[in-house]
Amino acid sequence: MTITKGDKILIAIVLAVNLLSIPFIFAVQKEGVDVIVEADNKLIGKYSLKKNQLISTLGPLGITDIEIKDGQVRIAQSPCLHKVCIKMGWIKHSGKIAACVPNKVVIRVSGENLNGMDAVVG
């Protein structure tokens, strides 16, 4: 995607608020039941929740492990101090987010069921 100056663009930014720091990332379009992994504001990849797997990604503090199992995903291991990200537990529903704020890793479940919505409450 290229952005030229003056283009009307949509920017979606995500923040994980905890007691430590302020991260933000640029999110990407979503389709299907996948998890989108981002590290240090960059898209790392999109992975199907249907395939059990372990994804390791590098952030400023080190490696964060993301586990996909039985249609759910979680941050399984991360080199942060308080492990808030791991405590967030498994997520599986469209639009749900978990994040390791100190290591700047964000995982977001995309999905086909929330089609057409710009935001969802609840």
Next chain:
Amino acid sequence: MGTLFDITVSHPDVEEARKATDKAFDEIQRIEWLTSNFSSKSEITKINQNAGKLAYPVSEELYILLQKSIQYSQLANGTFDITIGAIQDLWKFENEIRTVPATETIIRLLPLVDFRNILLEENHHVRLKIEGMKIDFGAVAKGYAVDRGIDVLKKYNIDNAILNGGGDLKSIGEKSPGVPWKIGVRHPCKPSDVIASLDGKNNAIATSGDYQKYFVKDGIRYHHILNPVTGMQAQGLQSVTIIAKEAMFADAMATAVFVMGAEQGMKFVKSQSQLEGVIITADGKKIVSSGLKGEIEFHDDN
């Protein structure tokens, strides 16, 4: 707040948008510090520590937040109460090991839950009347952060945006000229779906649901919305969505209406000219306030 905030902006200049969202997130982080009782140094922690003893001086902003919260409690006749902290703590929704507190413990601590015992004194001094009382801003902090975040975006020339704080959101402007923001309301039984949608029209929308935070023990589901009068889970509803001008107000009133239940709750919404709402009952019935009819579209079959 244990919540993720998500900002969507429609703006012609990406750099300007990025700067504005940075500033908005800074503001949200500041409010996290202001309203949190996790930090031992926060004003809320100090007020709580001095409960039953001293009046503690707080910032003007926190004082106003407390004033507003008390007004909300009065308006909602105690179905919303920030002094729920003492009971909320018993349920330990944040912990991995979940236990159901003993009924005797709940009954013993219930007298600590009463917004009338928050005394706002001169020079921004706050006193909790009874030792052990505990303020928990859980039901308003997210909404307040959303309101303030939107104010910051506006200040930095953003006219079209949605700020979503995990169940509380506020929208300004539109997605593109002539195309309104589309806001979905999550389906309480099928959280991957939306049950309804409506246009975001410079308003705040907040949902309280029994599916948002809960645990199951011995076949019983214990969710996080507590009735301040009983100290137990509010019964009878699956979710309440409230539309108002301010997210903080919508947030608090979604909790209050959930506690009130279907009949009282809808009566209350109708009595407040600045509120609209949708109640979804435990048996799946949808009750819509009159101002929303024609504005809200349901996406399921019934």
